[in-house]
Amino acid sequence: MFKSCSLTQMKDGVMSCIGRNCFQGELLHYATQEEAKRAHCRDKELSKLLKEHHKDDLKRLKLLLLGTGESGKSTITKQMRIIHINGFDTQERVRKITDIRRNIKESIVMILLAMQQLGISLEHGENQQEMDFILKKAGDDDVHNTKEFMEYTARLWEDGGVQECFSRSHEYQLLDSAKYFLDRIGDIRQTDYIPTDQDILRCRVTTTSIQHIEFDVPDAGQQVKFSVYDVGGQRGERKKWIQMFDSVEAILFLADCSSLDQNLREDSSKNRLLEALEIFEQVWKNRFLRNVSILLFINKIDILSEKVCRGRSIHELVEKYPDIFPDYDTFNPSNTEKLEFLDSFLKRDGDSKKRRGSRSGSRPDVNPDIIKTAVYIKHLFIKIVKGEISLRPDIQHVSKDWHQHHTCEYFYTCAVDTNNIQHVLNGCRNLIIRKHLERFGII
Ligand SMILES: Nc1nc2c(ncn2[C@@H]2O[C@H](COP(=O)(O)OP(=O)(O)OP(=O)(O)O)[C@@H](O)[C@H]2O)c(=O)[nH]1
Numbered sequence: 001m002f003k004s005c006s007l008t009q010m011k012d013g014v015m016s017c018i019g020r021n022c023f024q025g026e027l028l029h030y031a032t033q034e035e036a037k038r039a040h041c042r043d044k045e046l047s048k049l050l051k052e053h054h055k056d057d058l059k060r061l062k063l064l065l066l067g068t069g070e071s072g073k074s075t076i077t078k079q080m081r082i083i084h085i086n087g088f089d090t091q092e093r094v095r096k097i098t099d100i101r102r103n104i105k106e107s108i109v110m111i112l113l114a115m116q117q118l119g120i121s122l123e124h125g126e127n128q129q130e131m132d133f134i135l136k137k138a139g140d141d142d143v144h145n146t147k148e149f150m151e152y153t154a155r156l157w158e159d160g161g162v163q164e165c166f167s168r169s170h171e172y173q174l175l176d177s178a179k180y181f182l183d184r185i186g187d188i189r190q191t192d193y194i195p196t197d198q199d200i201l202r203c204r205v206t207t208t209s210i211q212h213i214e215f216d217v218p219d220a221g222q223q224v225k226f227s228v229y230d231v232g233g234q235r236g237e238r239k240k241w242i243q244m245f246d247s248v249e250a251i252l253f254l255a256d257c258s259s260l261d262q263n264l265r266e267d268s269s270k271n272r273l274l275e276a277l278e279i280f281e282q283v284w285k286n287r288f289l290r291n292v293s294i295l296l297f298i299n300k301i302d303i304l305s306e307k308v309c310r311g312r313s314i315h316e317l318v319e320k321y322p323d324i325f326p327d328y329d330t331f332n333p334s335n336t337e338k339l340e341f342l343d344s345f346l347k348r349d350g351d352s353k354k355r356r357g358s359r360s361g362s363r364p365d366v367n368p369d370i371i372k373t374a375v376y377i378k379h380l381f382i383k384i385v386k387g388e389i390s391l392r393p394d395i396q397h398v399s400k401d402w403h404q405h406h407t408c409e410y411f412y413t414c415a416v417d418t419n420n421i422q423h424v425l426n427g428c429r430n431l432i433i434r435k436h437l438e439r440f441g442i443i
């Protein structure tokens with residue numbers, strides 16, 4: 001167990017006695033200077049001892065991943081395994097094949113069902129037989145391992161009607177990795193297929209139990225041990241979150257910013273982005289987490305970018321909820337905000353010229369609407385942090401002082417991009433350690 005409580009008590013009870021002010025105060029009670037000096041030396045030793053304890057504590061930093069369903073929590077855990085542990089061995093990769101093929105089955109079945117609901121026809125009538133086969137066999141447990149299933153799916157995925165239905169996927173529930181896996185079906189159907197890291201990162205399995213990983217990171221000459229807990233984010237899973245709040249050092253809150261035009265799987269009347277904002281507010285104002293800092297990952301920037309390029313936008317939400325989004329039309333990100341966004345995704349290949357070249361804040365290859373949308377979504381979360389908006393009037397109002405012992409830092413992320421996550425996690429690690437040291441009075 002992480003000993004924050006005992007250390008805090010030690011700090012309150014002992015540190016206060018060895019602090020300089022206290023020492024000066026106590027001087028008054030010592031008979032001689034000599035006696036006071038001896039007491040001072042004893043205190044210094046005690047202080048050293050406490051620092052050793054702090055170092056011990058540093059070796060066990062508990063991080064908790066929170067966020068709504070499909071926001072990317074488990075994907076971040078997988079990245080931590082790739083970056084800080086030895087990734088996935090061949091046996092684990094082979095075990096993932098079934099999940100990946102299941103993802104393919106779920107994707108094609110959902111698209112074909114949606115075609116029926118949305119009244120979209122196949123481009124090539126001769127593909128009807130394949131479509132009927134897949135819909136008929138959708139309930140079979142093992143169909144995704146059969147040759148026919150893979151062959152028919154590959155053929156259907158080429159069909160213009162299927163593609164048209166895919167482009168309207170915000171109107172129904174579809175896995176984020178549908179296109180990725182359907183595009184790769186040629187490799188995945190091979191008998192000697194072994195999933196790559198990217199395949200594993202893209203594979204979707206809903207989390208229904210608390211997952212835990214541990215890893216060490218060298219920092220300033222010592223090994224810092226992180227314990228990371230990944231929980232399920234769908235509504236039914238969130239009641240388990242509270243069990244994990246004890247002794248948490250920091251929360252990594254995942255917000256899927258691309259979900260602006262999607263509704264929840266578990267409640268088709270609720271917009272996913274609004275749900276994420278509400279859950280974030282609950283976490284930020286949770287009395288058990290009052291001293292716990294939040295690292296906010298504004299995630300799935302790559303999917304947001306694709307969506308904006310396909311003409312999707314936050315407008316529907318803005319029009320539907322003018323109280324929450326009153327200023328979107330007139331909103332303009334500052335140059336600093338634009339650069340901050342662009343810097344998150346620059347290639348980290350040491351090309352400093354490229355970095356300097358991007359300082360104009362207007363790289364031609366990034367659609368300004370992408371930046372505007374991402375920065376605006378960031379603003380919404382930060383407004384919650386600052387108490388400027390509240391989406392949960394049922395949560396008791398708290399004053400700004402209430403939050404003085406924790407902070408919220410944000411990052412733009414793409415959880416399937418190992419370079420981006422490695423960079424973000426480095427930043428997080430430094431922040432977490434710094435906050436930990438501050439909390440225990442070491443810096
Ligand atoms: N393209 C892309 N896909 C992402 C990103 N983050 C997560 N995904 C995909 O989104 C899907 C859901 O991610 P998970 O990590 O399983 O989400 P989760 O938050 O753990 O979901 P629950 O377990 O239900 O709480 C997976 O298929 C991921 O590969 C991202 O930044 N970009």
Ligand SMILES: [Mg+2]
Nearest residue numbers: 073074206207
């Ligand atoms: Mg998960």
